[in-house]
Amino acid sequence: MTDGELAALAASGDEAAYGLLVRRHQSRLRGFLRRLTRGDAALADDLAQESLFEAWRKLAQFTGKGSFVGWLLAIAWSRYLMTARKRKLEPLEDADGVPFETGDPDAKLDLEKAMARLSLPERGALTLCLALEFSHEEAAEMMALPLGTVKSHIARGRGKLRRLLGLAS
Amino acid sequence: MTPPNEFDRALANLPAVADNGFSAAVSARIALRQEFQRNMLLLAVAAAAGMVLFFMPLDELNAAVGRIAADLSNSPPVAIALGMLVLCGLYLRTAEAE
Numbered sequence: 001m002t003d004g005e006l007a008a009l010a011a012s013g014d015e016a017a018y019g020l021l022v023r024r025h026q027s028r029l030r031g032f033l034r035r036l037t038r039g040d041a042a043l044a045d046d047l048a049q050e051s052l053f054e055a056w057r058k059l060a061q062f063t064g065k066g067s068f069v070g071w072l073l074a075i076a077w078s079r080y081l082m083t084a085r086k087r088k089l090e091p092l093e094d095a096d097g098v099p100f101e102t103g104d105p106d107a108k109l110d111l112e113k114a115m116a117r118l119s120l121p122e123r124g125a126l127t128l129c130l131a132l133e134f135s136h137e138e139a140a141e142m143m144a145l146p147l148g149t150v151k152s153h154i155a156r157g158r159g160k161l162r163r164l165l166g167l168a169s
Numbered sequence: 170m171t172p173p174n175e176f177d178r179a180l181a182n183l184p185a186v187a188d189n190g191f192s193a194a195v196s197a198r199i200a201l202r203q204e205f206q207r208n209m210l211l212l213a214v215a216a217a218a219g220m221v222l223f224f225m226p227l228d229e230l231n232a233a234v235g236r237i238a239a240d241l242s243n244s245p246p247v248a249i250a251l252g253m254l255v256l257c258g259l260y261l262r263t264a265e266a267e
Contacts, residue, residue, distance in 0.1 A: 015196065015203065026195075027186045027187075031184060056199050111180070126180065
């Protein structure tokens with residue numbers, strides 16, 4: 001059964017259908033949120049639960065125009081933004097004005113640690129487009145950002161990661 | 170270190186997260202919430218019924234029902250309508266028998 005069919009069943013109150021959707025997408029949702037929270041698994045799981053609960057309440061608004069998981073990740077993105085703003089976890093805007101420290105150029109980091117040093121929009125855009133294989137247009141819609149801004153975040157994020165991983169030419 | 174030729178492959182990989190009861194916890198929370206909402210609805214209906222009974226005691230309610238029933242039985246338009254229904258029923262039964 002497709003996500004759209006399960007979502008339609010869930011919208012009519014079928015909790016089992018929604019349970020199947022949750023099982024199907026929990027890994028991507030929680031993985032995405034762990035990237036956003038810089039590896040804080042507890043916070044990521046709390047946000048994942050809240051996002052899934054919000055999605056359940058708003059199922060009637062899911063038109064089936066895009067993918068269900070895309071719609072779910074957009075809710076998760078917006079939830080993380082709210083939480084980060086409320087708890088002052090990190091700057092939410094473009095990181096253009098924030099100095100980027102590469103640290104010791106000889107020190108080599110693993111990808112997740114390097115990813116954690118990127119700005120929030122860079123982490124979000126890179127994860128959506130490269131790890132979760134959404135198009136730039138889809139990511140722009142999910143993050144509520146202009147397409148050009150998303151492309152800039154991806155290019156800048158890639159450059160920073162290469163430098164952090166010691167791959168810069 | 171990640172070699173340059175593996176960079177894109179590494180970026181395309183999002184570590185999988187084991188379920189470990191997460192989905193069951195979400196489903197349980199949703200079921201609990203649904204039950205809570207159902208109970209709240211029942212409570213609201215019961216409260217509304219209680220308010221009606223409080224402001225309109227049963228004696229008055231019975232008297233009101235009795236008055237309406239008596240008014241209906243004394244009403245010529247209702248009597249005519251009931252008579253028409255009976256005649257229609259008789260006609261249909263006769264037509265069926267023929």
